[in-house]
Amino acid sequence: MKDERGVYYHPFPQNKRVRMYVRKGEGTVWFRLCNEEDPELWERHGWLAYEAVEEAGRMFDGKGFSPRDAYDVQVARRLLRDEDNGASA
Numbered sequence: 001m002k003d004e005r006g007v008y009y010h011p012f013p014q015n016k017r018v019r020m021y022v023r024k025g026e027g028t029v030w031f032r033l034c035n036e037e038d039p040e041l042w043e044r045h046g047w048l049a050y051e052a053v054e055e056a057g058r059m060f061d062g063k064g065f066s067p068r069d070a071y072d073v074q075v076a077r078r079l080l081r082d083e084d085n086g087a088s089a
Helices: 041-045 050-059 073-084
Strands: 006-009 018-025 028-035
Touching: 006 073, 018 073, 028 041, 028 050, 028 073, 050 073
Parallel strands: none
Antiparallel strands: 006 018, 018 028
């Protein structure tokens, strides 16, 4: 999907108010979280490189929020590939 901010997916399909925006750059995939219920999150979150997500996943102790639950590099790559091919919704 795509809007004025860019290409995104819903990392938590049951909550359509949360969007994960994705882009390519510097040889990696970048993520940025947006939540309609917390408008300031967009400014606080910033763009995060996938390598940082991988590192956070290695440090995850099984309690609380798992980075791998929201930051899905396979979905991101597919969306970006579709966007490059002109197939974005």
